[in-house]
Amino acid sequence: DAKTTQPNSMESNEEEPVHLPCNHSTISGTDYIHWYRQLPSQGPEYVIHGLTSNVNNRMASLAIAEDRKSSTLILHRATLRDAAVYYCILGYTGNQFYFGTGTSLTVIP
Amino acid sequence: DAGITQSPRHKVTETGTPVTLRCHQTENHRYMYWYRQDPGHGLRLIHYSYGVKDTDKGEVSDGYSVSRSKTEDFLLTLESATSSQTSVYFCAIGGSSGNTIYFGEGSWLTVV
Numbered sequence: 001d002a003k004t005t006q007p008n009s010m011e012s013n014e015e016e017p018v019h020l021p022c023n024h025s026t027i028s029g030t031d032y033i034h035w036y037r038q039l040p041s042q043g044p045e046y047v048i049h050g051l052t053s054n055v056n057n058r059m060a061s062l063a064i065a066e067d068r069k070s071s072t073l074i075l076h077r078a079t080l081r082d083a084a085v086y087y088c089i090l091g092y093t094g095n096q097f098y099f100g101t102g103t104s105l106t107v108i109p
Numbered sequence: 110d111a112g113i114t115q116s117p118r119h120k121v122t123e124t125g126t127p128v129t130l131r132c133h134q135t136e137n138h139r140y141m142y143w144y145r146q147d148p149g150h151g152l153r154l155i156h157y158s159y160g161v162k163d164t165d166k167g168e169v170s171d172g173y174s175v176s177r178s179k180t181e182d183f184l185l186t187l188e189s190a191t192s193s194q195t196s197v198y199f200c201a202i203g204g205s206s207g208n209t210i211y212f213g214e215g216s217w218l219t220v221v
């Protein structure tokens with residue numbers, strides 16, 4: 001199963017953009033790239049997902065490299081409520097979704 | 110919310126006793142998953158289901174069994190609870206739309 005690599009932690013100043021990277025060099029052609037985030041004592045929350053093209057929604061943007069071996073989650077203006085652990089995972093419904101340990105994002109006021 | 114209810118939300122039990130956690134969905138999704146989360150390990154997949162009576166093992170399935178007798182319910186059973194199974198358990202569901210999965214609020218289990 002394809003795995004992902006993320007930095008353990010990152011910091012960002014409030015109201016500045018945040019770029020969270022994810023490497024997935026062994027991604028298969030059917031794997032979607034999913035991003036979730038988790039606040040303390042809560043279940044993971046869906047953020048965004050994509051297959052090949054860049055994606056935007058109200059929460060974030062997902063930039064996918066042309067060779068699909070890496071991707072970046074972009075939070076356009078970080079707020080204190082964005083402080084969470086962010087997980088980048090590969091998979092598709094019906095397959096096993098494997099989570100790593102994610103990136104812990106700290107937002108500095 | 111994605112229409113997922115986990116029960117119980119909190120439970121303390123003694124070593125050696127059986128425990129069943131229930132995941133109930135109202136979305137009619139085909140796929141359901143059980144994860145556990147421990148400090149330093151992130152989320153790890155225990156078992157998942159791809160339909161009624163169709164289940165498969167995840168990466169940490171030892172000591173756990175599951176059953177899915179109807180679409181809306183996915184049960185996780187610890188036949189004889191051990192202290193190493195003290196954890197937070199999350200259920201997730203996935204369906205035909207979006208090719209992604211959605212999580213419940215978690216069940217906190219303490220085995221003493």
